Amino acid sequence: MSDIKKNIEDLLFESELTNYQISKRTGIAQTTLSRFTRKESDIENMSLKNALKLNELWEKIRQAPTDE
Structure with missing residues (x-):
């Protein structure tokens, strides 16, 4: 499985973002x-x-600082 496909699956199925939020971004x-x-x-x-848009969003989310 390609990295981009895995990233997209993580974004769509594993992230806390809704389709609405992903759509807006x-x-x-x-x-x-x-x-x-x-x-x-x-x-x-x-x-x-x-x-490419979804992969770019996944990368931005991965690089975002956490509140820990």
Whole structure:
């Protein structure tokens, strides 16, 4: 599995962000995100443009300082 695909799966399925929050931060429609989170569409078939946006958001979240 590619790193980008794993990052996207982490963002969509493991993060505390909702599809609404991801949509607002990336510009990707909530309906598009929902198709992936409901597994109606395969992440491997996602457009490159959307994959790069989601990966970029995942990277920003990973680099954000924690409140610990």
